[in-house]
Amino acid sequence: MPDLSSLGEEAVVARLTALLQAGPEVLTGPGDDCAVVEGPGRGTVELLKTDCLVCGVHFLPEAVAGKVGWKAVARTLSDFAAMGGWPRHLLVTLAVPASCEMRWVEQLYRGMNKCARAYDCSIVGGETSSLPAGAPVMISVAGTGTARRSQVVLRSGGRPGDLLFVTGRLGGSQRGRHLTFKPRLVEADWLSRNFRLHAMMDLSDGLASDLPRLAAASGCGFLLERDSLPKARGVTTEEALGDGEDYELLLAVSPRSAKRLADEWRKKFPGLPLTLVGALVAEGEQELPGGWDHFAG
């Protein structure tokens, strides 16, 4: 009987989502950064997302609780950025052993609230559960938000010939940035308002894992310019590709849009690089191993 590690995360998720049936109002179900459902108004869709942190997997026991809280919320918000939308309401599930110090949990919540308020979101509810002694703390943050219908960017809209850009710098996030990163909501909102983005996602598992996902969702292959990768300081190309937890945006635009995009970005966000890292091509051209797979042994 296969276990999850022998199958790997992609196969596990594919098999599980195949078991689900959704109503006709669900425009985009599992598989993109957020789910998209028919929304409040005609020109609006609702976005839904859940994400989680597990102690020992996504943060170390000695991590500062306030930063862990920031990360728990920021990870979920980053997925709204990736869709060209904006989050609004958050729900927190916290599972902790009863021996956990109240002060740690309060700092965690302060960090969550700080990140939520920084992006005009409210934590509106939650659930706490005890855990057996010794079990790792688990924090799950679910969110709802909206996007203009015309502005939603899926992973699947890329076309051969599209140019691929990445925000920020990649790699080395584990040195601290993974706990303090800013979800790219402002940048993604500006991008999707002002440009026709064909596809977008946030980089959580590393470009080496995430780019093939975007390309596959778009029915494309891809070319990667390894030498032009925007690397964080002191990071090798392999680390920039595989470390993960960058929470930067990967986007695909037509070559026609690319020049204007690069020019206007520089003016709008002078402190944050936007780097051309490759292109989508016809299916079957290149593969790139590596990255982080939750269930691969």
Place this chain on the structure above:
Amino acid sequence: MPDLSSLGEEAVVARLTALLQAGPEVLTGPGDDCAVVEGPGRGTVELLKTDCLVCGVHFLPEAVAGKVGWKAVARTLSDFAAMGGWPRHLLVTLAVPASCEMRWVEQLYRGMNKCARAYDCSIVGGETSSLPAGAPVMISVAGTGTARRSQVVLRSGGRPGDLLFVTGRLGGSQRGRHLTFKPRLVEADWLSRNFRLHAMMDLSDGLASDLPRLAAASGCGFLLERDSLPKARGVTTEEALGDGEDYELLLAVSPRSAKRLADEWRKKFPGLPLTLVGALVAEGEQELPGGWDHFAG
């Protein structure tokens, strides 16, 4: 430094929610069965809820996976019933050790999907995370839904003199019913459409814990007619009060409504008892210990 067990669940939740700030569109934040936010249309509000199951706390390792999945979804749906609303879209967070069998997880998802579809809901997304070996499986289900603004029932609307009713039979849920119960969505929808319910909640921790919560939220005391409790077969009064996991509805209505309610309920739901169990009174009349507190040692 106090830990969670020394404070108890009520105090933990109160201290954590005090740290949160919500926007003005949040009509009811943490503390009720669902959060209530300004909703899609004028006459509609949006409801949000998250809930979770932990192996060893909410189900045993040997429990049938499909039933665990049913319960994970049904618990969240039950909170929408308690508000007089209806759930629509669900997000699942699953944290499991990589050694978990794929078949178990697939059965879990089948059970979740079955419960969702039985109540016209869709699981639209989710997140899977690995856990360190030996850590207990954790399943969190977040949901969004709606209610007519005029139909939302909070815990806080009870008044001295209101009569208290309970659906179904209480106690002994651990023998199996906690995995297979039907969330009282149909009943709650009918109740809140046809009667002016002053307050309502679902019974998850046992009437002995939950009734004081409803009374406190309403600024009332309460009287309980112990002899009239609708007990499950073979269950003592203490067990009916304290076992928990009943997922029945507790509701408060004016004495004027009570007679018509009891008569019409019998016709509408002949197979399900609705029992008068007590009344709300002016604050400070009666207390009732017991029940289940997640963080009490």
